[in-house]
Amino acid sequence: MTENRGLVSPITEQLIAGLGPQDVLGLSLEDLYLALQVESDILSQGSAVLDVAHVERFAHMMDTVVATAVYTPVSYTTQPSTPALAAAPFADNFDPYAATTDFRGSNIIAEELDSHRGDSATALNNGLTRFRNMRRAGRHPRYIIYSKLITAAAREGRVNIVHDILGMARDDMPFLPGNSMVRHGWSSILDAVVGACLSVGNRNLAARFHQEMLDIGCAPTANTFGLYITTLKDSTKTFDEASEAVKIFQRAVSEGVEPSSFLYNALIGKLGKARRIDDCMFYFSEMRARGIRPTSVTYGTIVNACCRVSDQVFAEQLFDEMESMPNYKPRPAPYNSLMQFFLTTKRDSAKVLAYYNRMRSLNIQPTMHTYKLLIDTHATLDPINLPAAEAVLDTIRASGLKPEAVHYASLIHAKGCTLHDMPAARATFDLVLAAGEIRPQACLYQALFESMVANHVVGETEPVLGSMTENGVAMTPYIANTLIHGWASEGDIGKAKKVYEAVGVEKREPSTYEAMTRAYLTVGEREEAGRVVGEMMGRGYPAAVGGKVMDLLGVGVGIA
Helix, strand or coil: CEECCEECCCHHHHHHHCCCHHHHHCCCHHHHHHHHHHHHHHHHCCCCCCCCCHHHHHHHHHHHHHHHCCCCCCCCECCCCCCCCCCCCHHHHCCCCHHHECHHHHHHHHHHHHHCHHHHHHHHHHHHHHHHHHHHCCCECCHHHHHHHHHHHHHCCCHHHHHHHHHHHHHHCCCCCCCHHHHHHHHHHHHHHHHHHHHCCCHHHHHHHHHHHHHCCCCCCHHHHHHHHHCCCCCCCCCCHHHHHHHHHHHHHHCCCCCCHHHHHHHHHHHHHCCCHHHHHHHHHHHHHCCCCCCHHHHHHHHHHHHHCCCHHHHHHHHHHHHHCCCCCCCHHHHHHHHHHHHHCCCCHHHHHHHHHHHHHCCCCCCHHHHHHHHHHHHHCCCCCHHHHHHHHHHHHHCCCCCCHHHHHHHHHHHHHHCCCHHHHHHHHHHHHHHCCCCCCHHHHHHHHHHHHHCCCHHHHHHHHHHHHHCCCCCCHHHHHHHHHHHHHCCCHHHHHHHHHHCCHHHCCHHHHHHHHHHHHHCCCHHHHHHHHHHHHCCCCCHHHHHHHHHHHCCCCCCC
Protein backbone atom coordinates (compact mmCIF):
# COMPACT_ATOMS: atom_id res chain seq x y z
CA MET A 1 0.00 0.00 0.00
CA THR A 2 2.92 2.32 0.65
CA GLU A 3 6.24 2.61 -1.06
CA ASN A 4 8.95 4.62 0.71
CA ARG A 5 6.22 6.08 2.93
CA GLY A 6 4.27 7.22 -0.13
CA LEU A 7 0.84 6.12 -1.41
CA VAL A 8 0.51 3.90 -4.44
CA SER A 9 -2.82 4.41 -6.13
CA PRO A 10 -5.11 2.67 -7.12
CA ILE A 11 -3.75 -0.18 -4.97
CA THR A 12 -4.60 1.81 -1.83
CA GLU A 13 -8.24 2.16 -2.83
CA GLN A 14 -8.55 -1.58 -3.48
CA LEU A 15 -6.98 -2.48 -0.12
CA ILE A 16 -8.95 0.08 1.88
CA ALA A 17 -12.18 -1.06 0.21
CA GLY A 18 -11.58 -4.52 1.64
CA LEU A 19 -11.58 -3.34 5.23
CA GLY A 20 -14.82 -4.12 7.02
CA PRO A 21 -15.85 -3.03 10.56
CA GLN A 22 -14.26 -6.09 12.20
CA ASP A 23 -11.09 -5.69 10.14
CA VAL A 24 -10.74 -2.10 11.37
CA LEU A 25 -11.10 -3.22 14.99
CA GLY A 26 -8.38 -5.84 14.44
CA LEU A 27 -5.75 -3.37 13.21
CA SER A 28 -2.85 -2.37 15.40
CA LEU A 29 -2.67 1.27 16.41
CA GLU A 30 0.08 2.04 13.92
CA ASP A 31 -1.79 0.33 11.08
CA LEU A 32 -5.02 2.04 12.12
CA TYR A 33 -3.30 5.43 12.05
CA LEU A 34 -1.94 4.71 8.59
CA ALA A 35 -5.28 3.42 7.26
CA LEU A 36 -6.98 6.54 8.62
CA GLN A 37 -4.47 8.78 6.85
CA VAL A 38 -4.91 6.85 3.61
CA GLU A 39 -8.72 7.00 3.82
CA SER A 40 -8.53 10.72 4.57
CA ASP A 41 -6.31 11.29 1.53
CA ILE A 42 -8.68 9.35 -0.73
CA LEU A 43 -11.64 11.41 0.41
CA SER A 44 -9.79 14.73 0.17
CA GLN A 45 -8.85 14.00 -3.45
CA GLY A 46 -12.44 13.11 -4.33
CA SER A 47 -11.38 9.72 -5.68
CA ALA A 48 -13.83 7.58 -3.77
CA VAL A 49 -15.34 5.97 -6.84
CA LEU A 50 -14.59 2.28 -6.28
CA ASP A 51 -16.31 2.07 -2.93
CA VAL A 52 -19.28 4.16 -1.88
CA ALA A 53 -18.65 3.26 1.77
CA HIS A 54 -15.53 5.41 2.12
CA VAL A 55 -17.28 8.03 4.25
CA GLU A 56 -18.80 5.42 6.58
CA ARG A 57 -15.46 3.63 6.88
CA PHE A 58 -13.69 6.89 7.72
CA ALA A 59 -16.27 7.63 10.43
CA HIS A 60 -15.83 4.14 11.89
CA MET A 61 -12.05 4.56 11.94
CA MET A 62 -12.38 7.91 13.70
CA ASP A 63 -14.70 6.40 16.30
CA THR A 64 -12.25 3.54 16.88
CA VAL A 65 -9.28 5.88 17.27
CA VAL A 66 -11.08 8.21 19.65
CA ALA A 67 -12.27 5.26 21.75
CA THR A 68 -8.86 3.60 22.03
CA ALA A 69 -6.07 6.17 21.94
CA VAL A 70 -4.97 9.70 21.31
CA TYR A 71 -4.56 10.13 17.59
CA THR A 72 -1.08 11.03 16.28
CA PRO A 73 -0.90 11.38 12.50
CA VAL A 74 1.51 9.13 10.65
CA SER A 75 3.51 11.12 8.13
CA TYR A 76 3.83 9.95 4.57
CA THR A 77 4.19 11.48 1.14
CA THR A 78 1.44 11.14 -1.41
CA GLN A 79 2.33 10.29 -5.00
CA PRO A 80 1.42 12.88 -7.63
CA SER A 81 -2.21 12.50 -8.68
CA THR A 82 -4.65 14.10 -11.07
CA PRO A 83 -4.43 17.90 -10.81
CA ALA A 84 -7.09 19.32 -8.50
CA LEU A 85 -8.17 22.70 -7.31
CA ALA A 86 -5.89 24.41 -4.87
CA ALA A 87 -6.60 23.38 -1.29
CA ALA A 88 -8.50 25.85 0.82
CA PRO A 89 -6.76 27.47 3.78
CA PHE A 90 -6.57 25.30 6.90
CA ALA A 91 -9.19 27.39 8.71
CA ASP A 92 -11.61 26.72 5.86
CA ASN A 93 -11.22 22.97 5.36
CA PHE A 94 -10.86 21.91 8.99
CA ASP A 95 -13.85 21.33 11.25
CA PRO A 96 -12.67 21.83 14.84
CA TYR A 97 -15.65 19.83 16.11
CA ALA A 98 -15.09 16.73 13.94
CA ALA A 99 -13.30 14.81 16.69
CA THR A 100 -16.37 14.93 18.94
CA THR A 101 -18.92 14.34 16.17
CA ASP A 102 -20.77 11.01 16.20
CA PHE A 103 -21.12 10.36 12.47
CA ARG A 104 -22.74 6.95 12.79
CA GLY A 105 -25.23 8.17 15.37
CA SER A 106 -26.01 11.14 13.13
CA ASN A 107 -26.90 8.82 10.27
CA ILE A 108 -29.19 6.81 12.52
CA ILE A 109 -31.06 9.93 13.66
CA ALA A 110 -31.39 11.14 10.06
CA GLU A 111 -32.82 7.79 8.96
CA GLU A 112 -35.20 7.85 11.92
CA LEU A 113 -36.56 11.26 10.95
CA ASP A 114 -36.73 10.54 7.21
CA SER A 115 -38.24 7.05 7.32
CA HIS A 116 -41.21 7.70 9.64
CA ARG A 117 -42.97 10.55 7.86
CA GLY A 118 -46.31 8.88 8.48
CA ASP A 119 -45.73 9.11 12.24
CA SER A 120 -43.62 12.22 12.59
CA ALA A 121 -44.27 12.61 16.32
CA THR A 122 -42.81 9.18 17.10
CA ALA A 123 -39.86 9.81 14.78
CA LEU A 124 -39.12 13.09 16.55
CA ASN A 125 -39.29 11.50 20.00
CA ASN A 126 -36.99 8.65 18.95
CA GLY A 127 -34.57 11.09 17.34
CA LEU A 128 -34.50 13.26 20.46
CA THR A 129 -33.82 10.23 22.65
CA ARG A 130 -30.83 9.21 20.54
CA PHE A 131 -29.65 12.83 20.44
CA ARG A 132 -29.71 13.17 24.23
CA ASN A 133 -27.99 9.82 24.75
CA MET A 134 -25.28 10.91 22.33
CA ARG A 135 -24.67 14.11 24.29
CA ARG A 136 -24.54 12.21 27.59
CA ALA A 137 -21.67 10.23 26.10
CA GLY A 138 -19.81 13.46 25.39
CA ARG A 139 -20.49 13.42 21.63
CA HIS A 140 -22.74 15.45 19.36
CA PRO A 141 -24.31 15.00 15.91
CA ARG A 142 -23.45 16.68 12.63
CA TYR A 143 -24.72 20.21 11.99
CA ILE A 144 -27.44 19.01 9.63
CA ILE A 145 -28.97 16.80 12.34
CA TYR A 146 -29.62 19.83 14.53
CA SER A 147 -31.41 21.36 11.52
CA LYS A 148 -33.50 18.25 10.92
CA LEU A 149 -34.51 18.00 14.57
CA ILE A 150 -35.46 21.69 14.67
CA THR A 151 -37.60 21.32 11.53
CA ALA A 152 -39.27 18.19 12.87
CA ALA A 153 -40.02 19.88 16.21
CA ALA A 154 -41.56 22.89 14.45
CA ARG A 155 -43.69 20.58 12.33
CA GLU A 156 -45.14 19.16 15.54
CA GLY A 157 -45.61 22.65 17.01
CA ARG A 158 -43.11 21.99 19.83
CA VAL A 159 -41.55 25.43 19.95
CA ASN A 160 -39.84 24.80 23.28
CA ILE A 161 -37.94 21.89 21.73
CA VAL A 162 -36.77 24.16 18.89
CA HIS A 163 -35.19 26.54 21.39
CA ASP A 164 -33.75 23.68 23.45
CA ILE A 165 -32.01 22.18 20.42
CA LEU A 166 -30.66 25.57 19.37
CA GLY A 167 -29.29 26.13 22.87
CA MET A 168 -27.58 22.74 22.87
CA ALA A 169 -26.07 23.47 19.46
CA ARG A 170 -24.59 26.69 20.82
CA ASP A 171 -23.08 24.70 23.72
CA ASP A 172 -21.81 21.82 21.59
CA MET A 173 -20.40 23.80 18.67
CA PRO A 174 -19.96 27.51 19.41
CA PHE A 175 -19.74 29.66 16.30
CA LEU A 176 -16.16 30.44 15.26
CA PRO A 177 -15.68 33.55 13.07
CA GLY A 178 -13.32 32.91 10.18
CA ASN A 179 -13.99 29.18 9.87
CA SER A 180 -16.07 28.56 6.76
CA MET A 181 -17.00 24.99 7.71
CA VAL A 182 -18.42 26.13 11.03
CA ARG A 183 -20.16 29.06 9.31
CA HIS A 184 -21.68 26.72 6.74
CA GLY A 185 -22.88 24.35 9.46
CA TRP A 186 -24.37 27.16 11.50
CA SER A 187 -26.08 28.63 8.44
CA SER A 188 -28.05 25.38 8.09
CA ILE A 189 -29.00 25.41 11.79
CA LEU A 190 -30.12 29.05 11.81
CA ASP A 191 -31.94 28.58 8.50
CA ALA A 192 -33.94 25.78 10.11
CA VAL A 193 -34.72 28.04 13.08
CA VAL A 194 -35.97 30.83 10.78
CA GLY A 195 -38.18 28.30 8.98
CA ALA A 196 -39.44 26.95 12.30
CA CYS A 197 -40.39 30.44 13.51
CA LEU A 198 -42.27 31.08 10.27
CA SER A 199 -44.07 27.74 10.51
CA VAL A 200 -45.42 28.54 13.96
CA GLY A 201 -46.37 32.10 12.98
CA ASN A 202 -43.69 34.04 14.86
CA ARG A 203 -42.36 36.33 12.14
CA ASN A 204 -40.71 38.74 14.61
CA LEU A 205 -38.54 35.96 16.02
CA ALA A 206 -37.82 34.76 12.49
CA ALA A 207 -36.57 38.26 11.64
CA ARG A 208 -34.24 38.18 14.66
CA PHE A 209 -32.59 34.92 13.61
CA HIS A 210 -32.57 36.08 10.00
CA GLN A 211 -30.49 39.07 11.10
CA GLU A 212 -28.17 36.75 13.03
CA MET A 213 -27.57 34.86 9.79
CA LEU A 214 -26.70 38.07 7.98
CA ASP A 215 -24.34 39.03 10.82
CA ILE A 216 -22.29 35.86 10.31
CA GLY A 217 -22.16 36.30 6.54
CA CYS A 218 -24.93 34.04 5.24
CA ALA A 219 -28.62 34.18 4.37
CA PRO A 220 -31.67 31.90 4.56
CA THR A 221 -32.14 29.41 1.74
CA ALA A 222 -34.51 30.02 -1.16
CA ASN A 223 -37.00 27.56 0.31
CA THR A 224 -37.05 29.47 3.59
CA PHE A 225 -37.78 32.67 1.67
CA GLY A 226 -40.58 30.67 0.05
CA LEU A 227 -41.92 30.02 3.56
CA TYR A 228 -41.87 33.75 4.20
CA ILE A 229 -44.33 34.01 1.28
CA THR A 230 -46.55 31.00 1.97
CA THR A 231 -47.02 32.05 5.61
CA LEU A 232 -48.08 35.60 4.75
CA LYS A 233 -51.75 34.94 5.51
CA ASP A 234 -52.89 36.71 8.70
CA SER A 235 -49.29 37.77 9.40
CA THR A 236 -49.39 41.40 8.29
CA LYS A 237 -51.72 44.35 8.54
CA THR A 238 -51.82 44.66 4.78
CA PHE A 239 -54.01 42.42 2.66
CA ASP A 240 -51.97 42.95 -0.49
CA GLU A 241 -50.15 39.64 -0.15
CA ALA A 242 -49.00 39.70 -3.76
CA SER A 243 -47.00 42.92 -3.32
CA GLU A 244 -45.55 41.60 -0.05
CA ALA A 245 -44.54 38.40 -1.84
CA VAL A 246 -42.71 40.38 -4.53
CA LYS A 247 -40.82 42.33 -1.84
CA ILE A 248 -39.78 39.08 -0.15
CA PHE A 249 -38.59 37.64 -3.45
CA GLN A 250 -36.59 40.77 -4.23
CA ARG A 251 -35.02 40.68 -0.78
CA ALA A 252 -33.94 37.07 -1.35
CA VAL A 253 -32.20 38.05 -4.58
CA SER A 254 -30.58 41.08 -2.94
CA GLU A 255 -29.13 38.83 -0.24
CA GLY A 256 -27.47 36.66 -2.87
CA VAL A 257 -29.94 33.78 -2.73
CA GLU A 258 -30.41 31.72 -5.89
CA PRO A 259 -34.18 31.27 -6.30
CA SER A 260 -35.58 27.73 -6.23
CA SER A 261 -38.69 26.27 -7.84
CA PHE A 262 -40.42 26.37 -4.45
CA LEU A 263 -39.72 30.10 -4.08
CA TYR A 264 -41.02 30.83 -7.59
CA ASN A 265 -44.09 28.66 -6.99
CA ALA A 266 -44.89 30.53 -3.77
CA LEU A 267 -44.51 33.91 -5.49
CA ILE A 268 -46.51 32.95 -8.59
CA GLY A 269 -49.23 31.49 -6.37
CA LYS A 270 -49.74 34.79 -4.53
CA LEU A 271 -49.67 36.77 -7.79
CA GLY A 272 -52.20 34.40 -9.32
CA LYS A 273 -54.62 34.82 -6.41
CA ALA A 274 -54.37 38.58 -6.90
CA ARG A 275 -55.16 38.08 -10.62
CA ARG A 276 -51.84 39.69 -11.59
CA ILE A 277 -51.44 37.42 -14.59
CA ASP A 278 -48.81 39.59 -16.32
CA ASP A 279 -46.57 39.37 -13.26
CA CYS A 280 -47.19 35.63 -13.07
CA MET A 281 -45.97 35.20 -16.62
CA PHE A 282 -42.98 37.51 -16.03
CA TYR A 283 -41.68 35.39 -13.14
CA PHE A 284 -42.60 32.18 -14.95
CA SER A 285 -40.41 33.30 -17.87
CA GLU A 286 -37.65 34.43 -15.51
CA MET A 287 -37.74 31.04 -13.85
CA ARG A 288 -37.14 29.35 -17.17
CA ALA A 289 -34.42 31.85 -18.11
CA ARG A 290 -32.54 30.96 -14.93
CA GLY A 291 -32.58 27.32 -15.97
CA ILE A 292 -35.01 26.28 -13.23
CA ARG A 293 -37.34 23.68 -14.66
CA PRO A 294 -41.00 24.37 -13.80
CA THR A 295 -42.59 21.64 -11.71
CA SER A 296 -46.09 20.25 -11.86
CA VAL A 297 -46.93 22.65 -9.02
CA THR A 298 -45.64 25.58 -11.10
CA TYR A 299 -47.81 24.67 -14.06
CA GLY A 300 -50.78 24.04 -11.80
CA THR A 301 -50.36 27.48 -10.24
CA ILE A 302 -50.07 29.21 -13.63
CA VAL A 303 -53.05 27.31 -15.02
CA ASN A 304 -55.08 28.32 -11.97
CA ALA A 305 -54.03 31.96 -12.44
CA CYS A 306 -55.14 31.85 -16.09
CA CYS A 307 -58.48 30.41 -15.03
CA ARG A 308 -58.95 33.27 -12.57
CA VAL A 309 -58.72 35.79 -15.40
CA SER A 310 -60.72 33.58 -17.78
CA ASP A 311 -57.85 33.02 -20.20
CA GLN A 312 -59.04 29.66 -21.50
CA VAL A 313 -56.68 29.40 -24.47
CA PHE A 314 -53.50 30.01 -22.51
CA ALA A 315 -54.68 27.85 -19.60
CA GLU A 316 -55.23 24.85 -21.89
CA GLN A 317 -51.99 25.52 -23.78
CA LEU A 318 -49.96 25.50 -20.58
CA PHE A 319 -51.85 22.43 -19.38
CA ASP A 320 -50.87 20.50 -22.51
CA GLU A 321 -47.27 21.69 -22.11
CA MET A 322 -47.31 20.48 -18.50
CA GLU A 323 -48.44 16.98 -19.46
CA SER A 324 -45.68 16.75 -22.09
CA MET A 325 -42.84 17.70 -19.71
CA PRO A 326 -40.35 14.87 -19.03
CA ASN A 327 -40.39 15.59 -15.29
CA TYR A 328 -44.18 15.70 -15.13
CA LYS A 329 -45.62 14.19 -11.97
CA PRO A 330 -49.39 13.80 -12.33
CA ARG A 331 -51.23 15.72 -9.61
CA PRO A 332 -54.95 16.40 -9.19
CA ALA A 333 -54.69 20.17 -8.57
CA PRO A 334 -54.32 21.36 -12.22
CA TYR A 335 -57.19 19.11 -13.32
CA ASN A 336 -59.36 20.45 -10.50
CA SER A 337 -58.51 24.01 -11.56
CA LEU A 338 -59.68 23.46 -15.14
CA MET A 339 -62.72 21.48 -14.03
CA GLN A 340 -63.71 24.34 -11.75
CA PHE A 341 -63.04 26.89 -14.51
CA PHE A 342 -65.35 25.13 -16.97
CA LEU A 343 -67.90 24.57 -14.19
CA THR A 344 -68.17 28.09 -12.78
CA THR A 345 -66.96 30.35 -15.60
CA LYS A 346 -67.71 28.59 -18.89
CA ARG A 347 -70.61 26.43 -17.64
CA ASP A 348 -69.55 23.61 -19.95
CA SER A 349 -70.31 20.18 -18.49
CA ALA A 350 -68.70 18.33 -21.41
CA LYS A 351 -65.36 20.05 -20.77
CA VAL A 352 -65.55 19.37 -17.02
CA LEU A 353 -66.14 15.68 -17.60
CA ALA A 354 -63.45 15.57 -20.29
CA TYR A 355 -60.80 16.78 -17.86
CA TYR A 356 -62.10 14.39 -15.20
CA ASN A 357 -61.75 11.46 -17.63
CA ARG A 358 -58.30 12.74 -18.67
CA MET A 359 -57.34 12.72 -15.01
CA ARG A 360 -58.58 9.17 -14.49
CA SER A 361 -56.79 7.94 -17.63
CA LEU A 362 -53.50 8.86 -15.91
CA ASN A 363 -54.52 6.97 -12.76
CA ILE A 364 -54.66 10.18 -10.74
CA GLN A 365 -56.74 9.64 -7.62
CA PRO A 366 -59.54 12.23 -7.45
CA THR A 367 -59.59 14.41 -4.34
CA MET A 368 -62.64 15.26 -2.27
CA HIS A 369 -62.72 18.57 -4.14
CA THR A 370 -62.79 16.67 -7.44
CA TYR A 371 -65.87 14.79 -6.30
CA LYS A 372 -67.55 18.03 -5.22
CA LEU A 373 -66.93 19.46 -8.68
CA LEU A 374 -68.52 16.37 -10.22
CA ILE A 375 -71.62 16.73 -8.05
CA ASP A 376 -71.92 20.42 -8.97
CA THR A 377 -71.47 19.58 -12.66
CA HIS A 378 -74.24 16.98 -12.72
CA ALA A 379 -76.58 18.98 -10.49
CA THR A 380 -76.18 22.54 -11.80
CA LEU A 381 -75.12 22.38 -15.48
CA ASP A 382 -77.35 21.45 -18.38
CA PRO A 383 -78.41 18.78 -18.82
CA ILE A 384 -79.13 18.54 -15.08
CA ASN A 385 -78.85 14.97 -13.83
CA LEU A 386 -79.58 14.80 -10.11
CA PRO A 387 -79.39 10.97 -9.92
CA ALA A 388 -75.86 11.15 -11.38
CA ALA A 389 -74.94 13.80 -8.80
CA GLU A 390 -76.19 11.62 -5.95
CA ALA A 391 -74.39 8.61 -7.44
CA VAL A 392 -71.07 10.42 -6.88
CA LEU A 393 -71.58 9.72 -3.16
CA ASP A 394 -71.53 6.00 -3.98
CA THR A 395 -68.37 6.49 -6.04
CA ILE A 396 -66.71 8.09 -3.03
CA ARG A 397 -67.72 5.18 -0.80
CA ALA A 398 -66.51 2.67 -3.41
CA SER A 399 -63.07 4.29 -3.31
CA GLY A 400 -62.83 3.54 0.41
CA LEU A 401 -63.64 7.07 1.53
CA LYS A 402 -66.63 8.71 3.16
CA PRO A 403 -68.61 11.62 1.70
CA GLU A 404 -67.91 14.88 3.51
CA ALA A 405 -70.07 17.84 4.45
CA VAL A 406 -69.12 19.74 1.28
CA HIS A 407 -70.62 16.99 -0.89
CA TYR A 408 -73.95 17.08 0.91
CA ALA A 409 -73.82 20.89 0.83
CA SER A 410 -73.52 20.73 -2.97
CA LEU A 411 -76.65 18.57 -3.17
CA ILE A 412 -78.57 20.90 -0.82
CA HIS A 413 -77.55 23.92 -2.90
CA ALA A 414 -78.48 22.18 -6.16
CA LYS A 415 -81.93 21.17 -4.92
CA GLY A 416 -82.70 24.54 -3.38
CA CYS A 417 -81.04 27.03 -5.74
CA THR A 418 -80.95 25.25 -9.10
CA LEU A 419 -84.12 23.16 -8.94
CA HIS A 420 -85.88 25.51 -6.48
CA ASP A 421 -87.12 22.50 -4.55
CA MET A 422 -86.96 23.95 -1.04
CA PRO A 423 -88.61 20.97 0.70
CA ALA A 424 -86.05 18.59 -0.88
CA ALA A 425 -83.17 20.85 0.14
CA ARG A 426 -84.42 21.07 3.74
CA ALA A 427 -85.04 17.32 3.87
CA THR A 428 -81.45 16.60 2.78
CA PHE A 429 -80.10 19.04 5.38
CA ASP A 430 -82.16 17.50 8.19
CA LEU A 431 -81.28 13.96 7.12
CA VAL A 432 -77.54 14.65 7.16
CA LEU A 433 -77.64 16.18 10.65
CA ALA A 434 -79.91 13.44 12.00
CA ALA A 435 -77.66 10.65 10.69
CA GLY A 436 -74.83 11.88 12.92
CA GLU A 437 -72.06 10.77 10.56
CA ILE A 438 -71.31 14.36 9.57
CA ARG A 439 -70.78 16.95 12.28
CA PRO A 440 -72.61 20.25 11.73
CA GLN A 441 -70.44 22.51 9.58
CA ALA A 442 -70.68 26.00 8.11
CA CYS A 443 -70.93 24.77 4.51
CA LEU A 444 -74.15 22.84 5.27
CA TYR A 445 -75.78 25.89 6.85
CA GLN A 446 -74.55 28.13 4.05
CA ALA A 447 -76.12 25.87 1.41
CA LEU A 448 -79.43 25.87 3.30
CA PHE A 449 -79.41 29.66 3.80
CA GLU A 450 -78.66 30.17 0.09
CA SER A 451 -81.61 27.92 -0.74
CA MET A 452 -83.89 29.87 1.60
CA VAL A 453 -82.87 33.22 0.13
CA ALA A 454 -83.26 31.90 -3.41
CA ASN A 455 -86.79 30.71 -2.55
CA HIS A 456 -87.71 33.98 -0.78
CA VAL A 457 -88.16 32.46 2.68
CA VAL A 458 -85.44 34.46 4.40
CA GLY A 459 -87.81 34.92 7.35
CA GLU A 460 -87.36 31.22 8.15
CA THR A 461 -83.60 31.58 8.55
CA GLU A 462 -83.66 32.88 12.12
CA PRO A 463 -84.51 29.51 13.79
CA VAL A 464 -81.84 27.84 11.64
CA LEU A 465 -79.37 30.52 12.71
CA GLY A 466 -80.17 29.65 16.33
CA SER A 467 -79.58 25.97 15.58
CA MET A 468 -76.24 26.88 14.05
CA THR A 469 -75.18 28.66 17.24
CA GLU A 470 -76.35 25.73 19.40
CA ASN A 471 -74.24 23.33 17.31
CA GLY A 472 -71.14 25.48 17.80
CA VAL A 473 -70.90 26.60 14.19
CA ALA A 474 -69.50 30.12 13.92
CA MET A 475 -70.79 32.78 11.58
CA THR A 476 -68.65 33.02 8.44
CA PRO A 477 -68.30 35.94 6.01
CA TYR A 478 -69.95 33.85 3.29
CA ILE A 479 -73.01 32.96 5.37
CA ALA A 480 -73.23 36.62 6.32
CA ASN A 481 -73.11 37.67 2.66
CA THR A 482 -76.08 35.43 1.89
CA LEU A 483 -78.16 36.64 4.82
CA ILE A 484 -77.29 40.32 4.22
CA HIS A 485 -78.47 39.96 0.63
CA GLY A 486 -81.61 38.14 1.75
CA TRP A 487 -82.66 40.69 4.36
CA ALA A 488 -81.83 43.60 2.03
CA SER A 489 -84.09 42.04 -0.60
CA GLU A 490 -86.87 42.02 2.00
CA GLY A 491 -86.14 45.67 2.80
CA ASP A 492 -85.11 44.89 6.38
CA ILE A 493 -81.78 46.75 6.62
CA GLY A 494 -81.77 46.43 10.41
CA LYS A 495 -81.47 42.65 10.30
CA ALA A 496 -78.93 42.89 7.50
CA LYS A 497 -76.83 45.22 9.65
CA LYS A 498 -77.14 42.84 12.62
CA VAL A 499 -75.72 39.99 10.53
CA TYR A 500 -72.92 42.22 9.24
CA GLU A 501 -71.92 43.18 12.77
CA ALA A 502 -71.95 39.53 13.84
CA VAL A 503 -68.89 39.09 11.63
CA GLY A 504 -65.94 40.61 13.46
CA VAL A 505 -63.94 43.27 11.65
CA GLU A 506 -60.92 40.97 11.42
CA LYS A 507 -63.00 38.29 9.65
CA ARG A 508 -64.75 40.50 7.10
CA GLU A 509 -63.87 39.70 3.52
CA PRO A 510 -64.07 42.09 0.53
CA SER A 511 -67.25 40.24 -0.47
CA THR A 512 -68.75 41.04 2.96
CA TYR A 513 -68.09 44.74 2.46
CA GLU A 514 -69.57 44.51 -1.02
CA ALA A 515 -72.71 42.78 0.26
CA MET A 516 -73.31 45.38 2.98
CA THR A 517 -72.58 48.26 0.61
CA ARG A 518 -75.14 46.91 -1.84
CA ALA A 519 -77.63 46.43 1.00
CA TYR A 520 -77.36 50.06 2.11
CA LEU A 521 -77.59 51.28 -1.48
CA THR A 522 -80.69 49.13 -2.02
CA VAL A 523 -82.52 51.05 0.70
CA GLY A 524 -81.02 54.39 -0.33
CA GLU A 525 -78.64 54.83 2.64
CA ARG A 526 -75.68 56.09 0.64
CA GLU A 527 -73.89 57.66 3.60
CA GLU A 528 -73.88 54.37 5.51
CA ALA A 529 -72.64 52.61 2.40
CA GLY A 530 -69.76 55.11 2.26
CA ARG A 531 -68.78 54.26 5.85
CA VAL A 532 -68.60 50.56 4.98
CA VAL A 533 -66.40 51.29 1.97
CA GLY A 534 -64.22 53.58 4.07
CA GLU A 535 -63.59 50.78 6.57
CA MET A 536 -62.68 48.43 3.77
CA MET A 537 -60.21 50.82 2.14
CA GLY A 538 -58.58 51.41 5.51
CA ARG A 539 -57.59 47.75 5.68
CA GLY A 540 -55.09 47.97 2.86
CA TYR A 541 -56.76 45.85 0.19
CA PRO A 542 -55.23 46.07 -3.32
CA ALA A 543 -56.69 48.75 -5.59
CA ALA A 544 -58.10 46.09 -7.94
CA VAL A 545 -60.10 44.61 -5.05
CA GLY A 546 -61.20 47.89 -3.49
CA GLY A 547 -62.03 49.44 -6.84
CA LYS A 548 -64.87 47.01 -7.44
CA VAL A 549 -66.66 48.15 -4.29
CA MET A 550 -65.78 51.81 -4.81
CA ASP A 551 -67.44 51.61 -8.22
CA LEU A 552 -70.74 50.85 -6.48
CA LEU A 553 -70.61 54.36 -5.03
CA GLY A 554 -69.55 55.83 -8.35
CA VAL A 555 -66.28 57.27 -6.98
CA GLY A 556 -62.59 56.62 -7.66
CA VAL A 557 -60.38 54.31 -5.66
CA GLY A 558 -58.46 57.20 -4.18
CA ILE A 559 -61.57 58.58 -2.46
CA ALA A 560 -62.44 57.06 0.91
